[in-house]
Amino acid sequence: MSKVILFFPIIRNAEKNFLPLGLLLIAAPLIKRGHSVKIIDQRVESDWKEKLLNELKKDPLLVGISVLTSKPISYGLEVSKLVKQNSKAKVVWGGFHPSLSPQQTLENEFIDMVVIREGDETLLELVDKLDKGQSYDDILGIGYKKKGKIHINPQRNFIDLDKQLPIPYHLVDVEKYIQPESFSTGEPGRDLVLYTSRGCPFHCTFCYNKGLNQRRWRSQSAETVVAEIKKLINDYQITSFHFQDDEFFTNLKRVEKICKLLLAENIKVEFVSSCRIDYVCRMDDDFLKLIRKSGFRTMQLGIESGSPRVLKMIRKDITVEQVLEAVAKLKKFDIEGKYFMSGFPGETIEDMYKTTDLMLEIKKINPYSRVPGWRIFTPFPGTDLYQTSIDNGWIPPKNLEEWANYDFSTVKMPWVSKRKEKIIRNAAYLVKFLRLQDKPLSWIHRILGRWVGFRWRNHLFSFLPEKYFIDIIKNFNKK
Ligand code: B12
Ligand code: SF4
Numbered sequence: 093m094s095k096v097i098l099f100f101p102i103i104r105n106a107e108k109n110f111l112p113l114g115l116l117l118i119a120a121p122l123i124k125r126g127h128s129v130k131i132i133d134q135r136v137e138s139d140w141k142e143k144l145l146n147e148l149k150k151d152p153l154l155v156g157i158s159v160l161t162s163k164p165i166s167y168g169l170e171v172s173k174l175v176k177q178n179s180k181a182k183v184v185w186g187g188f189h190p191s192l193s194p195q196q197t198l199e200n201e202f203i204d205m206v207v208i209r210e211g212d213e214t215l216l217e218l219v220d221k222l223d224k225g226q227s228y229d230d231i232l233g234i235g236y237k238k239k240g241k242i243h244i245n246p247q248r249n250f251i252d253l254d255k256q257l258p259i260p261y262h263l264v265d266v267e268k269y270i271q272p273e274s275f276s277t278g279e280p281g282r283d284l285v286l287y288t289s290r291g292c293p294f295h296c297t298f299c300y301n302k303g304l305n306q307r308r309w310r311s312q313s314a315e316t317v318v319a320e321i322k323k324l325i326n327d328y329q330i331t332s333f334h335f336q337d338d339e340f341f342t343n344l345k346r347v348e349k350i351c352k353l354l355l356a357e358n359i360k361v362e363f364v365s366s367c368r369i370d371y372v373c374r375m376d377d378d379f380l381k382l383i384r385k386s387g388f389r390t391m392q393l394g395i396e397s398g399s400p401r402v403l404k405m406i407r408k409d410i411t412v413e414q415v416l417e418a419v420a421k422l423k424k425f426d427i428e429g430k431y432f433m434s435g436f437p438g439e440t441i442e443d444m445y446k447t448t449d450l451m452l453e454i455k456k457i458n459p460y461s462r463v464p465g466w467r468i469f470t471p472f473p474g475t476d477l478y479q480t481s482i483d484n485g486w487i488p489p490k491n492l493e494e495w496a497n498y499d500f501s502t503v504k505m506p507w508v509s510k511r512k513e514k515i516i517r518n519a520a521y522l523v524k525f526l527r528l529q530d531k532p533l534s535w536i537h538r539i540l541g542r543w544v545g546f547r548w549r550n551h552l553f554s555f556l557p558e559k560y561f562i563d564i565i566k567n568f569n570k571k
Contacts, residue, residue: 093126094153094223097144097181100133101167103160109135110285111269113259113336114158114187118211120257127219129263134167136268144171148179153222155179156207156215158187161472165189166496172202182222186211189495191304192474194235198242200492206235208244209304210290212251250305253290253312259320266328274332276364276390276428281331284324288317292339294368296396297406297476298434298469301338309342314349321359332387335365344371348379351386364390369410372418380425390428393418397433398450399443406436406477412446416453423458433466435516437477437484437507444515445551451519452548455526466520468508470500481505515553522547522556536565 098119100112112133119129130147134140148155155175159168172183186207190197194206205228207214214233221228228236233248271283289312291305301307312320324330341347354361365388372393375383395415397403403410415431422429431454433447447466454461471481471488482488485506489495508516525537525544540558547553 093128094219095128095130095147095150096122096219097147097152097155098129098131099144099155099157099168099171100131100135101157101159101164101171102134104163107135108271109133109269110334110336111266112158112264113285113287114211115156116259116261116263117256118156118186118215119263120260121212121216122219123260124257125216125220127223129260131263133264134171136265141174144174145178148175148181152179152181154182154184154219156184156186156211159185159189160187161189161192161495162498162500163496165492169200169202169492169496172200176202184215184218186215188300188304189473190235192300192472193495194244195242196473196495197492198235198237204237208233208235209247210251212256214248250290250308250310253288253310254316256312261327270328270330271334274362274364274389275334276332276362281362282329283332283334284328284330285336286317286320286324286333287336288312288320289337289340289342293342294339294409295407295476296394296409297480298396298436298472300472300474302476303474305338309339311343311346314346314353317350318353318357318359321354321361322357325359325361330361332362332364335363337365339368339371340365341367341371344374344379348382351382351388354386355382361387363388364392366392366394369393369395369414369418372421373414375421377424380421380427384425384427388427390430391422392430392432394432395450397436397439397443398447399439400446402436402439402443402446405438412450415450416457419454419457419461423461428460428462429454429458430462430464433463434469435466435508435512436469437481437486437505439507439512441512441515444512448515448519448548448551448553451523451526452545463523466516466523467500468505468513468516470498470503470505511554518553518556521559522553525558525562 098115100115115131122129132140132143157168157171159165175181175183182204183202184205185197185203190206191208194208197203197206217231218228232245235244274281275283291309292301293307293309295302295307396408398412400412419429451463471478489498522544525540526548
C-alpha cells in the first residue's frame with residue numbers, strides 16, 4: 093500500500109482557518125483501503141516546507157493539492173515545483189479551480205493530473221491503479237497528460253453522501269481550526285465548520301454551481317447530520333456550527349427533522365448557514381420558531397441587487413418583494429440576517445441606487461440587519477457570467493500564473509467606472525453606520541446615524557468626509 097501526501101495551501105493572509113474538509117473527505121477512503129495519508133496544511137504549519145521535503149524522502153506515490161482560484165494557485169505551484177524537483181511523485185490538483193478550468197491547469201509543466209468535481213471515489217481509484225502500476229486512462233473524472241497531449245475524461249456520477257465514510261479528524265490538529273467565538277453571534281465559544289449537502293438547484297449566472305454541480309443538490313439524511321453533530325460535541329466540545337453547504341435549506345423537511353432530533357436529545361448549539369431569500373418566504377411561523385429554538389441564530393442571504401432588472405439578468409430567481417418579506421419574517425423570530433450585495437456587468441448607476449434603496453428598506457424593517465459588504469463582482473471560470481464579462485471588455489488570465497495574481501480585492505473590472513466604484517466602496521463603508529434603531533449606542537452614533545441616513549436617502553455616496561473623523565474616533569477608542 094502506498095503513501096499519499098495531501099496539501100492545503102494558504103488562501104489569503106489573515107483569513108480564519110477552516111478545517112480542510114475537502115482533503116479530509118478524500119483521505120477517508122484511502123485510509124480505509126490501507127494507504128497511508130499525510131495532510132500538510134500550509135495555513136497552520138509554519139514548518140510546512142521542512143515537513144514536505146521530509147515526506148518526499150519517503151517516496152510517496154502522489155501529492156494531491158486542493159486549490160481555490162487566486163493566491164492558493166501561487167502556493168500550489170510553488171509546492172508542485174518542489175515535489176517535481178525532489179521526488180518522483182505524481183502531482184495531482186483537485187478542488188474548485190482545477191475542476192472549473194482543467195485544461196488550462198494541465199498546461200502547467202508541474203501538474204500531472206487533475207481531479208474534476210468530487211474527489212472521494214476518483215482519488216481512491218487513481219491511487220489504487222497507480223499503486224498496482226495499472227493504466228489510469230479510463231478513470232472517470234480525471235484529466236491527465238499523455239505523450240504531451242491533454243486528455244479530459246468524462247465526469248463521474250455524484251456520490252451518495254449517506255455512504256460517506258467517517259471524517260478522519262485525527263489526520264489534523266482539530267484544535268487549530270476551532271474558532272474561539274461563535275460565527276453566528278460572535279459570542280465566546282468553540283466554533284467548527286460542517287458540510288451536510290452539496291450543490292444547489294438554482295442557476296445564478298455568477299456562481300460555480302450550475303457548471304460544477306449541474307443543479308443537482310444532494311444531502312446527508314437528518315440522522316447522519318445529527319450523529320455527526322453529537323460526535324463533534326462529544327469529541328471536541330463544539331458549541332456552534334457553521335454550515336458550509338451552498339444551500340442547507342433546500343429540503344425544508346430535512347431541516348425540520350434535524351431540528352426536531354436535536355431538540356429531542358436536548359442538544360444545545362448555535363448554527364449559521366446560508367439560505368435563499370425565497371426559501372425564507374416558504375418557511376411558515378412554526379418552522380421558523382422551530383429552527384430558532386434549536387439554535388439557528390443567523391442566516392447569510394445573498395440578495396446581490398435591489399434592481400429587478402439586475403436580479404433577472406443574473407438569474408437570481410428572487411424578487412425585491414420577497415427580500416422585504418424575508419427580512420420581516422426573520423426579524424419576527426429574532427434570527428439575524430446578513431445580507432450580501434454585489435456589483436455586476438451591465439448594471440447602471442440607477443440600478444445601484446435601487447440596491448442602496450433596498451438596503452435602507454431592510455434597515456427600516458430590522459435596524460439590526462447586517463449588510464457586511466457590497467462586493468464588486470469578479471468572474472470565475474465555469475460560470476455563465478465569465479463569457480458575459482469577456483464580452484464587456486474583461487481580459488481573462490491566460491494561464492495559471494496569471495490566475496494566481498487575480499486578487500479579488502484589487503482587480504479592476506472594465507465595467508466599473510470610477511463613479512460606480514466610489515458608490516460601492518463608500519456605501520459598503522457607510523452601511524455599518526446606517527443606524528435607524530431607537531436607541532443607538534451613543535450620541536456620536538445617533539448623530540452619525542442621522543447624517544448617514546440623510547446621505548442614503550439622497551444618494552450622496554460620491555464623497556466620504558466622515559471617514560476622517562471616524563478614523564480619529566476609532567484610533568482614540570483603541571488607545
Ligand atoms: C469555506 C469556504 C471558504 C473559506 C475557506 C475555504 C476552505 N476550503 O477552507 C474562506 C472563508 C477563506 C473562503 C474565501 C473565499 N471564497 Co470560499 N468557499 C467556502 C465554501 C463555503 C466551502 C468550501 C468547503 O470546505 N467545501 C467543502 C469541501 C468538502 O468541498 P471541496 O473543498 O470542494 O472538496 C471536494 C472537491 O473539490 C474535491 N477536492 C478538493 N480538494 C481536492 C484535492 C485533491 C488532490 C483532490 C483529488 C480532490 C479535491 O474533493 C472534495 C470532496 O469531494 C465554498 C462553497 C462550498 N459549499 O463548497 C466557497 C467557495 C469555495 N469560495 C468561493 C469564493 C468565491 C471565495 C472568495 C473569493 C470570496 C470573496 N469574494 O472573498 C474568498 C477567497 C478565496 C480565494 N481563492 O482566495 C467560491 C469558489 C471560488 C473558486 N473558483 O475558487 C466557492 C465555491 C463559493 C461560490 N459559491 O462561489 N471560502
Ligand atoms: S442560489 Fe446560491 S448556491 Fe445556488 S446557484 Fe445561486 S448563488 Fe449559487
